[in-house]
Amino acid sequence: MRLRRIGRIARWEVTKGAGTLDRKTVFALVVLALLVGVVGVSAFDDGGGLEDGIYVVGVDAESAEGDPYRQVVAASPEFRLEETTITAFRLGESDADVFVGGPRLLESDGSTKGDAAYAAFRDAIERYNYESMLAEPDEAAAFPVTVSVQYQERAPASADGSGSGDASSGGFDGSGAEGGAGSGGAPDGASSGSGEGGGLGIPDVGGGLGERIEAGTPSALSPPFPFGPLILAFLFVVPMNFVIQAYGSTILDERIKRRGELLLVSPASRYEIVAGKTLPYLLGLVAIVVVLAVALEGGVLSVLGALPIALVFLAATFVGAMLARSFKELTFVTVAISVFMTTYTFVPAIFTEVTAIALISPLTIVVMDLQGESVTLGQYLFSTGPFYLVAAVLFLLGIGLYREEDMFAQKAIPAKVVDALVSRLHGYRSVPLLSILFVPFVFVGQLLAVALLFPAPEALALPLLLVFAAAIEELAKSIHVYAGIARSRFDASLRTALVLGVLSGGGFFVGEKLTHAVQFVGLPDLPAGQVVFGQALTSDPLLVLALFLVPLVVHATTATISAIGASYGRTQYAAAFVLATLLHAGYNLGVILLVV
Amino acid sequence: MLGSEATWSAKWAIARRELASLRTEKTIVLAIVIQVFIAAFSSFLVVGLVSLYDPTSVEGGELVVAVTGDDPEALLAAAAERDGIDARWASDRSSAYSAFEERRVAAVLDASRDADGRLAVRVTAPDEGIGTTLLIVELRGLLEDVERTERASSVDRLETVPLAVPADAGASPYFGFTYTVLLPLLLFLPVFISGSIVVDSLTEERQRGTLELLRVAPLSLADVVDAKLVSMAALAPVQAIAWLVLLVLNGTAVANVPALVILVAALALIVVGAGVAIALVAPDRRQAQLLFSGTVIGILVVASVLPEHPANTVAKLAVGSATSVTWLLFAGYCLLGAATFFGVRWGVARLEAESL
Structure with missing residues (x-):
């Protein structure tokens, strides 16, 4: 019954969209x-001409037409x-x-532009030399x-991990805040080689280089492009940016x-309704992804x-479309989602190796x-788990707004956010549940802060x-505690605030x-033990247990402070927050000072 | 039609309302954040890629490679001249390859003479991602040095003598990128955003039916559309000025600033005018946005048949290498902008308001 309704709404969505x-x-x-x-095909053959004529090269007006340096200038767009004399040039x-x-x-004229032109001209001379050598009859x-390069797998180094720095986990309580990537793999000590070169069908962007042999002159030696698979993976994200435009439109149209x-x-x-309206877009995306995966010779794992x-x-687009007040706003919300999501997924993937x-x-x-390469189940869960959770929570919050009083009214956005939260509150048991569901968002926010700062x-x-x-x-x-009290789901008493x-x-x-x-399951390489239990300051089990429980006390205390503030009103909530x-930052600082 | 005082103030009121809605919705904040993000992201990628292919721009230790084979002298001599590569002579091949397997050397170079008297170098490199790329870039430099000296020794067999390559002088590898990619990107994004806003604004008025309410006001549909067009087109040069000021503060010299701002204004008139036309013709928002994006991409691609691509015009103006062609095109854009403005006015005046 339910499935049939969803299917019918999905069908409407498709026929309406096509119609x-x-x-x-x-x-x-x-x-x-x-x-x-x-x-496009004819124009972009020559690199699009973006750099054409940005530098001016002076040559002596007296010099012959066939002067090789004039030819270098002519050969590079x-x-x-400009014909001038050296004295005029030196005088500016x-x-x-x-x-x-x-x-x-x-000679450069001494400006930044002159120096850049100097370097560019130097490259142009090298290109010119290469071209004129190609025309020589005596090839030898x-x-x-002549050079030939053979890429060869080496056995992994016995002393492991010289390539990857020890990066701290996302949690901020137990450990310090020093996140970030390790130093790049040094050429002769990278921690792990890529697995069996599962050569791709597309030239030059293949994953593993395998035992490939390249031959030619030194200038023809092209360094392998290490980000081939990354660029290909990027292709998976590109269509999503277009699909969410249409999806946002259809939601806002309603x-x-x-x-x-x-x-x-x-x-x-x-x-x-929401499932039915979303289904065609999700299926469309899955279809695109499957086609891409087949074309790029990826496996099920790519999908x-x-x-x-x-x-x-x-x-994210669904929530954006439920909150947006106009098409203009929706456009920027979807573009912001595109930019943010693309960056968030793309940048970490650069450091895959x-x-x-x-x-x-x-x-x-x-x-x-x-x-x-092979991926363990733990790695998969660590990587995608937060994303599944975030998507689920966002859909739930958005569906909370999918009702008459929020859809068609021009309400302020904060009021709508509060409405969305309240729709998820069913008694006391929802409060800890929502806190748990927000953890992935915290995780994402903190990582983003580390990256930005x-x-x-x-x-x-x-x-x-x-x-x-x-x-x-x-x-x-x-935030949900405040929403519950503000919309009278909970009474504004001190006792309730304490419990909440x-x-x-x-x-x-x-x-x-x-x-x-x-994390511990997914990334056994990371020093996970110290993340869970804090630094191993002592082996006394009682003390370890105490250290384990201190964050609980801190979380409960600070949450109670804001809850009490929320029970008095908005301003008081802000102050308590x-x-x-x-208080929380002070505690974190204390932990860091104690550990370092 | 344009003259009366009342029409002007009514039009000004519509323009103000349009800009105010951007402010209250914080849309413009989001738009600017997006632009910063895109600029930062592209710069990040370029800096990353440049440093990848130019190992001298990142700190790194010396690469140790083993040189073996019958004729290693040329390679060893060239390596001694270069920083960054430490070439060690290995008398027998097997010890060189076992050093490679045991990761004591990054690569093995096996050099020997072939029948033509050429130096044949067999490089054995590891298959290890970024590290390999850096290694090959470094080895290419070394081998090009060897090629140069070898070529010089047999120069009498050549018909043309290769030109002497001047000494390397430190220049910023990002100079070209700043003017040919980053600056055009920063100046074109506001134009595109303004056009996109106008498409949204007009389709929404049509879909909500509020365009009808506006027609009760003492001004024609052309005046309403006009006010929207001008207010949005004016937004682009303002943002362009902000970007230029930021670039200059950052130490990037920008020439012809007034011309660049006028160029952005002219392009904004063209693109926003196209947006207005599309929004009035397309049946709904999805199709209007699709057509608008398609048109803008189309304009950018088709513009490459011009003697200079608009991005190249911007780059030449900003870097101070403008030619008479650049200035002719500049004048052309200004004319086209004015023509678009009056064309849209003319078209809207002939449009049946009831058909919207």
């Missing part, structure tokens, strides 16, 4: 595509020739950035050196002129790695699969990081430890 795409639009798009195809009377007057005379004299009313009064529940990314894309932390992005799973000076970054890490945890523990605070803090603590457990954050 509104009228012939004129399709025709215009086809014409555009043809035009772009025809012109990035230069424009010509536009030239560099002056070339013979074998020993190449023109290219007196909210315009009360169109969604008709579905809301039908016997279908809002879960069924399984891309699926959670697609889910988060859709979930360097550090295990790269696994925070499911794209790393795709990269590993394309490289022919990485280049900042340490004296500034560390305190900011401490406060931000504490603030985001406090927010996760208190302890429940929320306890729930968060459990969620955090669950994350650590997943700041107090709780500072």
Whole structure:
């Protein structure tokens, strides 16, 4: 019954979507595509001409037309020739950035641009030499050196791990805040070679190089491009950016002129409506991913790695479309989702071969699969688990808003967020549950903060990081408590506030430890023991237990402070929140000082 | 039609309302954050890639390689001249390869003379991702040095003597990228965003039916559309100025700033005008946005048949290498912008308001 309704709504969605795409639009798009195809192929053969004529090269006006340096200028489109004299150039009377007057005379005008032009001209001379040598009849004299390169697997080094730095985990309580990637793999000590070179069908971007032999002259030697699989994995993310545009439109369309009313009064529940409207887009994405995986010779794992990314894309867009007040806002929300998600999945995957932390992005799973490496179940869960959870929570929150009073009213966004949270609160037991569900968001937020503050000076970054890490945890523990009290799900008494605070803090603590457990299973390389139990300061089991439980007390205390604030009103909640954050940050600082 | 005082103030009111809605929705904040993100991301990628292919830009220890074979002298001599490579002579091949297997050396270079008197070098390199890339880049430099000296010794057999390559002088490897990619990107993004906002704004008014309410106001549909067009097109040069100021503060010299700002304004008129036209013709938002993005991409690609791509025009103006072609194109864009503005006005005036 339920499935049939979902199927019917999905069918409507597809036929409606296909129906509104009228012939004129399709025709215009086809014409555009043809035009772009025809012109694009011919124009971008020569690199698009972006650099054409940006440097001006001065040559002596007296020099012959056949002067080789004039030919170098003519052969490289990035230069424009200007006839001048060396004295005029030195006096700054010509536009030239560099002056070339013979074998020993190449001069920059001293500006940054002149220096860049100098370097570019140097490269141009080398290219010119190469071209003129190709025309030589005596090949042995023109290219007196031949090179062949053979790539060979080596047995892994016995002393493991010299390549990867020890990166700390995402948790901020027990351990310090020093996150980040290790130093790049040194050429003769990289920790792990890529597995069996599972050669891809596409030239030059293959994963493992295998025992391939390249031969030619030194200049023709092309270094292997190490990010081939990463670029290919990126292809999985690109279509998602387009699909969410259409998906966001269809959700927001329901909210315009009360169109969604008709579905809301039908016997279908809002879960069924949302599932039905989402299904075509999800299936479409899965189909694209499967096709890509087949084309790129990836396996099932590529699909399984891309699926959670697609889910988060859709979930975030759904919430965005439920909150957005206009098309304009929706456009920027979807673009922001695109940019954020692309960066969040792409950047860690760059470090696939360097550090295990790269696994925070499911794209790393795709990269590993394309490289022919094996992925353990623990790694898969660690990598994709937070994404599945985030998608589920976002969909649940969004569905909370899928009702008449939020869909069609122009409410302020914070009020809608509170509504969304309240719809998930069913008595006391929901409070710790929501705290647990927010842990992945905290995890993502903290990682993002580490990444953003990485280049900042340490004296500034560390305190900011401490406060931000504490603030985001406090927010996760208190926002639903505030929502519940503000919408009168809970009465605003001191006793209730105490209970709510302890429940929320306890729930968060459990969620955090669950994350650590997943990390421990997924990434045995990381020093997980000290993350769970703090640094092994002592072997006394009682003290270890006490250290284990201290964070619980801290979480419960700070959550209670904000809960009490929330029971008095909004301003008081804000003040209590700041107090709780500072307390939490102070505790974190204390732990770090104690350990370091 | 344009003259009366009342129309002006009514149009100004619509423009203000349009800008105010951007402010209250915090859309513009999001737009700027997105631009910063895109710029930072592309710079991050370029810096990463440049340092990857230019190992001198990152700190690193010396690479130890083993040289073996019948004729190693040329390689050993060239390696002695270079920083970054420590070539060690291995008298027999098997010891060189076992050193490679045991990871004591990064690569093995096996050099011997072939029948033509050429130096044949067999490189055995590990298959280890980024490390291999760095190693090959470094070895290529070494082998090119060897090639140069070898070629010089048999120069009498060549018809043309290769040109002397000047000494390497330290120049920023990012100079070209800043002017040819980053700057055009930063100047074009606001234009695209303005166009996208106008598409959203007009399709929403049409879908919600509020365009009808506006027509009760004492001004024509053309005036309403006009006000939206101008207010959004004005937003792009303002953002462009902000980016240019930031770049200059960051130490990047930018020439012809007024011309760049005018160019962005002209391009904004063209693109926003196209957005208005699409929004008034397309049946709903999804198709309008699809057509708009398609058109902009189309314009960017088709523009490459011009003597200069618009991005190249921006780069030349900013770097101070503008030619008369650049200035002609600049004037052309300004004319086209004005033409688009009046064309849209003319078209909207002829549009049946009831058909929307």
